[in-house]
Amino acid sequence: MEKNKPTVMVDIAIFTVFEDKLKILLIKRGSEPFKDSWALPGGALNTVTDNSLEEAAMRELVEETGVENQYLEQLCTYGGPDRDPRDWTLSVTYFALVAADEVTLRAGTDTMEAKWHTLTQDKVEVSLAFDHERIVCEAISRLRAKLDYTDIAVHLLPKEFTLSELQRVYEIIMQEKLNKSSFRMRVARADIVAPINGKMRTGSNRPAQLYQFVKHEGDRMFFPRSIAWAQERKK
Numbered sequence: 552m553e554k555n556k557p558t559v560m561v562d563i564a565i566f567t568v569f570e571d572k573l574k575i576l577l578i579k580r581g582s583e584p585f586k587d588s589w590a591l592p593g594g595a596l597n598t599v600t601d602n603s604l605e606e607a608a609m610r611e612l613v614e615e616t617g618v619e620n621q622y623l624e625q626l627c628t629y630g631g632p633d634r635d636p637r638d639w640t641l642s643v644t645y646f647a648l649v650a651a652d653e654v655t656l657r658a659g660t661d662t663m664e665a666k667w668h669t670l671t672q673d674k675v676e677v678s679l680a681f682d683h684e685r686i687v688c689e690a691i692s693r694l695r696a697k698l699d700y701t702d703i704a705v706h707l708l709p710k711e712f713t714l715s716e717l718q719r720v721y722e723i724i725m726q727e728k729l730n731k732s733s734f735r736m737r738v739a740r741a742d743i744v745a746p747i748n749g750k751m752r753t754g755s756n757r758p759a760q761l762y763q764f765v766k767h768e769g770d771r772m773f774f775p776r777s778i779a780w781a782q783e784r785k786k
Contacts, residue, residue: 557630560642561607562593562683564626564690565616567667568707569651573723574667575675575687576615576656581663584636585680591687592665593642608645615665617655622648622706624697627689634682646690648706695725702743705764713752713759714738 565576577589592615594607601607605623613619623645630641656665668675673691674684697703704720705712718734738744744762751758 555639557639557641558635558637559596560593560640561596561604561611562591562642562644562686563608563611563615563623564591564644564646564687565612565649566646566690566694566707567649567651567654568720568723569667570669571719571723572669574651574669575690577666577668577675577677577679578615579664579666580680587663588680589668589675589677590680591644591683604643605645608643608647612647615657616649617657618649618653622703624693626686626693629682629686642686644686644690646693648694648703650707650709652709698724702741702764705743708764711747711750711761711763713761714744715759717744717762 567574567576576592578592580586580588580590592611594611596604596607601610605625608623608625609619612621612623624647626644626646628641628643630639632639634640634642656667668677670687670691673688675687678684679687694703698721704717704724707720708716714735717738718729718731721734722729743765745765747761747763750761752761
């Protein structure tokens with residue numbers, strides 16, 4: 552007798568930075584299993600309307616945040632008979648980065664609430680449904696690894712930002728204090744940002760130059776941890 556085919560799911564770990572914290576978007580489930588529990592946004596692959604796994608992931612991202620064309624990367628695939636009490640499930644997971652000022656949270660049709668949760672020591676303060684705690688840990692690990700050699704951190708910032716704000720994003724995610732001069736030297740060498748002529752951030756401190764992201768194709772070496780962290784620890 553032919554075995555039942557597994558249900559294919561797409562789950563997304565969506566990160567942002569605000570209130571000087573790394574946050575992840577969670578949804579409160581409105582139905583069983585795990586009714587009233589928090590979980591990652593996601594859903595079943597729609598074989599009629601979804602032309603690819605990435606399209607399904609982007610659909611879920613837009614449904615929950617209202618944000619299109621943001622950083623989205625496939626993370627890992629999880630499967631097994633014990634992940635979901637309803638069925639043998641296969642989950643293709645992604646992680647996404649969004650700028651907090653561009654997001655309008657809106658819960659999906661099968662959820663009660665969508666909310667940003669602070670990550671502390673790579674965990675959230677609530678228990679997660681299914682095996683989503685494991686997925687969150689994997690996503691954070693991938694995010695930190697990508698910071699070593701790509702420019703993806705700029706996707707967590709508004710369109711205009713200062714170098715201090717950019718550095719702070721790296722410090723929040725890596726949980727390390729960075730050397731200011733070393734950081735700025737590497738930003739300049741990587742050519743990932745450009746100053747916006749005539750635009751400054753004003754406030755209680757002296758005015759700071761505003762920058763914008765410079766788009767490039769592909770990943771480029773940006774922030775070798777071994778050099779930057781070693782310089783900081785020598786101080």
